[in-house]
Amino acid sequence: MTEAFSAPRAEVVIDLAAIRHNVALLAGKAAESGAATMAVVKGDGYGHGAVPVARAALAAGATWLGGCSLAESLALREAGITAPILSWLDTPDVDFAPGIAAGIDITASSRQELARIVKAASATGSRARVHLKIDTGLCRNGCPNYEWPALVTNAVEAAKMGVLDVVAIWSHFACADELGHPSIESQAKRFDDAYQVARDAGLSPLRHLANSAATLTRPEFHYDLVRTGIAIYGLNPVPTDDDLRPAMTFRSAVVLLKRVRSGEAVSYGQTWTAQRDTTLALVPAGYADGVPRTLSGRMSVWLDGRRRPVVGRVCMDQLVVDCGDHEPAIGAEVVLFGQGTLGEPTAREWADTLGTIDYEIVTGMYRPRVARCYVGGAWEECA
Ligand SMILES: *Cc1c(COP(=O)(O)O)cnc(C)c1O
Numbered sequence: 001m002t003e004a005f006s007a008p009r010a011e012v013v014i015d016l017a018a019i020r021h022n023v024a025l026l027a028g029k030a031a032e033s034g035a036a037t038m039a040v041v042k043g044d045g046y047g048h049g050a051v052p053v054a055r056a057a058l059a060a061g062a063t064w065l066g067g068c069s070l071a072e073s074l075a076l077r078e079a080g081i082t083a084p085i086l087s088w089l090d091t092p093d094v095d096f097a098p099g100i101a102a103g104i105d106i107t108a109s110s111r112q113e114l115a116r117i118v119k120a121a122s123a124t125g126s127r128a129r130v131h132l133k134i135d136t137g138l139c140r141n142g143c144p145n146y147e148w149p150a151l152v153t154n155a156v157e158a159a160k161m162g163v164l165d166v167v168a169i170w171s172h173f174a175c176a177d178e179l180g181h182p183s184i185e186s187q188a189k190r191f192d193d194a195y196q197v198a199r200d201a202g203l204s205p206l207r208h209l210a211n212s213a214a215t216l217t218r219p220e221f222h223y224d225l226v227r228t229g230i231a232i233y234g235l236n237p238v239p240t241d242d243d244l245r246p247a248m249t250f251r252s253a254v255v256l257l258k259r260v261r262s263g264e265a266v267s268y269g270q271t272w273t274a275q276r277d278t279t280l281a282l283v284p285a286g287y288a289d290g291v292p293r294t295l296s297g298r299m300s301v302w303l304d305g306r307r308r309p310v311v312g313r314v315c316m317d318q319l320v321v322d323c324g325d326h327e328p329a330i331g332a333e334v335v336l337f338g339q340g341t342l343g344e345p346t347a348r349e350w351a352d353t354l355g356t357i358d359y360e361i362v363t364g365m366y367r368p369r370v371a372r373c374y375v376g377g378a379w380e381e382c383a
Contacts, residue, residue: 008371010252010289014048017376018234018245018339020060025242026215026228027061035222038064038086038208040229042072047365048233048248051079052374057232058083066227070099070106077102086131089141096120096128105129105167109141111151114158121163128164130155132198132205136171136190137183148194152201159203168206168225169198176213177237184214188221213237234339235347235358246346248362249338250290250370254303254321254328256282266320267312271297274322280311281321283334288316290365291336298353302335302344304328337361 027037039057041050054065054076065085067073071094073087087099088107096106097120108114108130121128132155135142143151158164171191175181191209198205207223212231214221216238230237234246258280260266265273266280281303287293296314300307301321311322321334340346347361354361373382 009255010250010285010369011371011373011382012047012365013249013251013382014052014372014374015245015247015249015339015376016052016056016374018247019048019053019056019232020376022232022234022244022247023057023060023062023228025244026212026226026231029215029219030222030226030228031061033219033222034224035210036064036225037062038066038225038227039232040066040227041076042066042068042229043363044072044366046229046233046359047363049372049374050076051081052377053232054079054081054083056377062228062232064225064227066229070094070096070104073104074099074102077104084129088131088133092116097124100124100126100128103129105131107131107133107141107170108151108155109133109135109143111147111154114151114154118158118163121158127162129167130164131168131170132166134169134171134191134194136187136194138172138174138187140172142171145190145194149197149201152198152203156201156203166198166203166205168208169195169203170208173209173211173214176211176218179217179238184218184221211237216240216242230359233362235362237357246339248347248365250336250347250365251338252283252285252289252334252336254281254330254332254334255284257323257327257330258282265312267296268315269313271313272311279323279325279327281308281323281328281332281334283319283321284317285334285336286315286317286319288367289370290367291319292350292354294354295350299336299350300345302338302342304332307343307345 030037039062041054045053070087073085086105101124117128133142175183208225210226212228215226234244236244262276293314299310308321335344337347338344347358350361351358
């Protein structure tokens with residue numbers, strides 16, 4: 001991907017071979033502890049495209065998929081995917097009936113939610129597949145401890161009526177990416193206690209707790225199923241040396257070149273002034289395309305085999321690269337971030353500069369003006 005290309009002005013290239021590689025690595029770790037692997041594809045596959053990622057993940061050893069909302073989960077079914085799919089967060093006006101009819105696993109975090117599932121299941125005449133979520137210390141969704149025994153009792157009653165099956169109980173870590181954080185143990189302990197309540201009520205559900213970080217570092221908490229998100233995209237939330245390969249490359253191209261004299265200033269606010277005569281390359285990507293304006297003066301791009309600084313402010317639609325005395329071709333590829341193997345910037349580097357996490361960078365690339373294409377699949381559709 002170094003020669004000139006005829007492609008959209010800003011484009012993310014998704015390497016499905018990298019996704020398959022990452023999923024195989026994670027599923028291998030999970031299998032060592034007897035656990036299955038869920039590929040989490042919420043947020044349109046963390047900005048990578050939920051359906052192509054889901055297919056790649058299933059081909060590489062994942063057997064479950066996770067979408068946050070019912071709509072995201074149904075979109076996977078509608079694409080013809082038959083694997084189990086778990087959804088876990090919807091607004092109170094969402095009708096679960098289409099999800100139940102499509103065999104989507106649905107999470108109940110409260111008795112109210114369970115009652116809505118029961119009602120929808122009764123209306124469709126199919127048994128709902130339910131995962132009961134216990135809040136073990138994240139204090140987000142999930143059922144609080146004080147309501148858990150009642151939620152379990154209601155679920156057992158509904159199961160006896162033939163309205164639903166309790167497929168699993170589950171929870172989510174707050175600090176699994178902080179190795180040795182005491183909350184990891186205490187959440188696992190609360191999880192085990194909640195499981196015991198379910199067992200005492202006569203249930204024998206699956207258990208799942210681990211996200212990517214726990215999958216990579218805490219095999220004792222893999223239970224029956226791990227829910228891996230960020231790591232399948234090749235971004236490692238923990239400082240391990242696992243061979244994860246970033247799947248997303250964000251690229252654009254040089255559209256205009258100009259030679260400017262020493263003393264000329266660049267872009268809005270004229271925040272950067274050339275200290276010598278230099279060649280500037282214009283790149284048609286800006287903050288409407290996912291290049292944060294706050295990276296102005298703090299980023300570089302990979303162009304013609306080396307990093308070159310972006311100078312002046314990042315605008316809505318364009319940015320300017322200082323090429324010194326080098327003259328790139330019009331149409332030369334400009335990599336804004338990629339795998340990092342050549343020395344190009346990475347999503348992690350952007351995140352570190354901005355004080356955020358790489359999850360936000362890649363998920364933020366889901367934008368109407370940014371094209372998305374795939375390599376490493378059964379088909380190649382990138383220019
Ligand atoms: C997003 C999410 C995951 C995946 O987390 P990663 O840190 O990306 O692996 C797992 N479980 C739940 C409930 C989630 O919301």
